[in-house]
Amino acid sequence: MKKLITFTVNDMGYEVAVAPNKTLTQVLRDDLDLLGTKEGCGVGDCGACTVIMDGKPVNSCLVLAVQADGSTIKTIEGVARGDSLHPVQETFVEMGAIQCGFCTPGMVLSATSLLEKNPHPTEHEVREALSGNLCRCTGYQKIVEAVQEASRRMKG
Amino acid sequence: MLLLPKFDYEEPKSLPEALAMLSELKGNGKVIAGGTDLLVNMKKGTVKPAFLVSLRKVEGLREIGGENGGLAIGSHATISEIADSDRVGSMFPVLARSASCLGSPLIRNRATIGGNIVTARPAADLPPALIVLGAYVELKGKDANRTIPLDGFFTGPGTSVIESGEVLTRIILPSAPPFTGGDYIKIGHRAALEIAIVAAASRLTLDKPDGVIVDARVVLSAVAPTAVHAASAEKALIGQRPSEELFAKAAALAEGDCSPITDMRGGAEYRRDMVNTLVKRTLLKAFNDARDMKGGNA
Numbered sequence: 300m301k302k303l304i305t306f307t308v309n310d311m312g313y314e315v316a317v318a319p320n321k322t323l324t325q326v327l328r329d330d331l332d333l334l335g336t337k338e339g340c341g342v343g344d345c346g347a348c349t350v351i352m353d354g355k356p357v358n359s360c361l362v363l364a365v366q367a368d369g370s371t372i373k374t375i376e377g378v379a380r381g382d383s384l385h386p387v388q389e390t391f392v393e394m395g396a397i398q399c400g401f402c403t404p405g406m407v408l409s410a411t412s413l414l415e416k417n418p419h420p421t422e423h424e425v426r427e428a429l430s431g432n433l434c435r436c437t438g439y440q441k442i443v444e445a446v447q448e449a450s451r452r453m454k455g
Numbered sequence: 456m457l458l459l460p461k462f463d464y465e466e467p468k469s470l471p472e473a474l475a476m477l478s479e480l481k482g483n484g485k486v487i488a489g490g491t492d493l494l495v496n497m498k499k500g501t502v503k504p505a506f507l508v509s510l511r512k513v514e515g516l517r518e519i520g521g522e523n524g525g526l527a528i529g530s531h532a533t534i535s536e537i538a539d540s541d542r543v544g545s546m547f548p549v550l551a552r553s554a555s556c557l558g559s560p561l562i563r564n565r566a567t568i569g570g571n572i573v574t575a576r577p578a579a580d581l582p583p584a585l586i587v588l589g590a591y592v593e594l595k596g597k598d599a600n601r602t603i604p605l606d607g608f609f610t611g612p613g614t615s616v617i618e619s620g621e622v623l624t625r626i627i628l629p630s631a632p633p634f635t636g637g638d639y640i641k642i643g644h645r646a647a648l649e650i651a652i653v654a655a656a657s658r659l660t661l662d663k664p665d666g667v668i669v670d671a672r673v674v675l676s677a678v679a680p681t682a683v684h685a686a687s688a689e690k691a692l693i694g695q696r697p698s699e700e701l702f703a704k705a706a707a708l709a710e711g712d713c714s715p716i717t718d719m720r721g722g723a724e725y726r727r728d729m730v731n732t733l734v735k736r737t738l739l740k741a742f743n744d745a746r747d748m749k750g751g752n753a
Contacts, residue, residue: 302464319464319507320458320459341456341498342495342498343495343559343562357564357565358562358565361489361490361565362490363459363490365464366511409561428560431558431648
């Protein structure tokens, strides 16, 4: 039987009737049409489905939509402010931290979440924070450099 | 895309309501906490519960608080909350260290301490640390409650003494005696998203900073059907004056205390060698911490 859930996604309130076996990834993509959240492995290994749930990055493929009832979610669509990109998005574009792009939404969300908690992370801390996000193009070096550059820009 | 099979889902508002529900479901219901293990197994079809019961609306299950000089941790506290807790870090650094080894930051934000225990995986990160700390688990059922040592809780891979209808509510850590130190080390192929090839936790208690060992606990993970004590290593340590030679002797004995298998993650022979190395290293760190600390530090 479907359950009615109420939650906030990218500052917008939603009420959705969901089957208990639908994951948060599925509801974001299929019901809310937010296609920036990707499903890669579906078992929590790749991080392509990363969203920020109540302030913390999580694998949305391992969260039931019913478990998100009452929560506040941020997806990649909620990172930019209007037309102006977040510094992490800017540096990803400028520094070639995007190759095929499939891991990018998850990488950007894990990175912005790190910088909110720790505005000046060391390289090790950046790598640690991104350790649940896999890039199969293996472009890690540029991703780490882009996060560090974004951290420097956000200082000012 | 991996899809979840159909099931029903409820969020009882209180523990008595949840326990009544689980008792009525008679084994057809399963508690979902973080879901990082359960949902993966359901997607792969290895478990097929008809009913999931979430306790996220039950109050108090996420608290980390003081208890008789020690600590009580709610079963639904997440692994990140434990790894990042100042209280856990200062009172039981071994537990904080084992928590920070689990999965990835994304997994740690959902996975819970209770889940890491009741799934009873032979390579789980928290149980070895919790066993050396002398943890107790509080199990509540519809008609009876019990608090039992975590040591002895596991009966095999995926199995434990918890009965269907029982819920793990709290993990209780007794205060550590003075001049106590410990360590947890995990070996995997990579630093994140990894299941241990071998892991070891040790804790030593001295009678005084330059004294003899009065209590020794060494627990090995991923080298037996459950986390196991290196019993002969522990026996060899107690009553002795700490030294590198003594730790080397205990580490060699620990190799005989486990029964590793060869699988995709590592060979039995390699695992036995690593048991030796990890026991030696954890004992050295445990001893250094025990000697330097005035007490209560494990």
